[in-house]
Amino acid sequence: MALEHALLIALRERPSSGLELARRFERSIGFFWTATHQQIYRVLGRMDGDGWVTASEVPQAGRPTKKVYAVTPNGEQALATWLAAPVATAGLRSELALKLRGASFGDRDAVLDVVRSNLADHHLRLDHYEQLMKRDYPDPAALSGLDLDHYLVLRGGVLMEQTWITWLTEYLEAHT
Amino acid sequence: MALEHALLIALRERPSSGLELARRFERSIGFFWTATHQQIYRVLGRMDGDGWVTASEVPQAGRPTKKVYAVTPNGEQALATWLAAPVATAGLRSELALKLRGASFGDRDAVLDVVRSNLADHHLRLDHYEQLMKRDYPDPAALSGLDLDHYLVLRGGVLMEQTWITWLTEYLEAHT
DNA sequence: CACGGCATGTAACAAGTTACATGATTGG
DNA sequence: CCAATCATGTAACTTGTTACATGCCGTG
CATH class of the missing domain: 1.10.287 (Helix Hairpins)
Structure with a gap:
């Protein structure tokens, strides 16, 4: 599916926490792919299990600690493979x-x-x-x-x- | 959801069996809304239960009997209500x-x-x-x-x- | 110390996809 | 009688949505 790969792209552009990703999806990436924070957390968990990303806890001044995710070599490979795969031409669905x-x-x-x-x-x-x-x-x-x-x-x-x-x-x- | 109402529109244009609907969705309606026959049968069943459509068995020469669905007054009302309701402007999702x-x-x-x-x-x-x-x-x-x-x-x-x-x-x- | 914003999640549900199952009938 | 087409469905799974739960911290 595509949300995994959307997250990989977002994380390669900039490692981020779940909530930061959700905010970025409301902005630029959201032009053509939307996702709520609940969905993002779920998929991040799965990707962590698959070894596509790793989380590191980052304490913040005056705010709760966040988990910042970054793409692993495995994840980079998965992204490259997906990018080269053909994609069915989508219809409108309006x-x-x-x-x-x-x-x-x-x-x-x-x-x-x-x-x-x-x-x-x-x-x-x-x-x-x-x-x-x-x-x-x-x-x-x-x-x-x-x-x-x-x-x-x-x-x-x-x-x-x-x-x-x-x-x-x-x-x-x-x-x- | 929208598939119900897509089916109501299709059935008001012409009463049809499940498979006929599936074929019509591959053609004109499918430009902006797709659905497989499995999904269509499931939703037709639900709509039948809700009293939005009624089925009548139509025997065919040289072919298995089919169930032709038609919209009930209840279904007409549901469609009219839905048509007048505002709709969130959709994004691309590509x-x-x-x-x-x-x-x-x-x-x-x-x-x-x-x-x-x-x-x-x-x-x-x-x-x-x-x-x-x-x-x-x-x-x-x-x-x-x-x-x-x-x-x-x-x-x-x-x-x-x-x-x-x-x-x-x-x-x-x-x-x- | 209550409230609002930040941060991470769970649970239940709805919708869509994929794979498979079943039976009727006609043409070769 | 076997394959192809028509016709209807079930089951399992994946995605996406909605509602809710929890805890941290600074400001008023």
Whole structure:
């Protein structure tokens, strides 16, 4: 499964505790993969058992001790293997698309309201992503390595949000 | 959950047996919601218990008898309620995006191959969707009701595939 | 000393996936 | 009669979600 490998990537970028990982998943990695802290703790435990990561207790001034996880050579190998493996092209799986399709079987105005609300959400996200773009990658042509990868994934986020906005706007216009 | 309501929509469009539903999910509805026959049978059973659908045995010439499900008034009500309910704006959840982000931690050429393979897949899908478009909706401006809804959802599929192609092509170009 | 934030977890449940089982009927 | 297709299902497992439990520490 993918959460293991998402965590391996996150930990190779920076060793972290469970809660720190959860917070990072709310931010950048969460654009395309989400996970709650409960799930993260469970998977970290399993990965520790499998020897993919090791934990070290880090005492903190004025805060409870945390367990910082780092990737082991075994984990590095598992990540490299997974990265090279082919991946099935995923579909959409959108509850909203389902409602668009079924709108005739309920109150169409209510569905239009749901669409408008989601459209507003996508506008917010797009704004957010574009601000990150401006702030963190003012000169994309100069990027390479990790930075380039992060930029290109964020770029995908921008493209996806723009597409949602186009789609939902067309939908609203078609139902004048 | 959403599979129940996906099935309600499918059954209101046309009463069907479990296997017929599974096949329809491989086709049009599957653009944005997938389900295997095992899952469909399980959920149909639950919905039958809840009084959302009723089954009637339909003998067939030269084939085993099938159970055709139809939506009850209770089910219609449940669908209408669900349609009007707000829906959380979903994120991407893409394993491929994960690999793009983590490419530095493995064999980058292997990741590029994975990307190329997925890109080819998205080209295929886009071609397929565009053929459906041409065949089934040659004159979108004339559509209304169910047909319009189906068209607009397919339109979303086209937009999404185009976006994937743009994104992955940019990615490949950036890693010359 | 109560409250809020940090930190780590458990338990119960819901949803989705994979592998397998069963029986009917037709065509070769 | 054997293989292929249609049709319906069970069982075991993996993932993901929701609700709850516990303890540390500094601030007011």
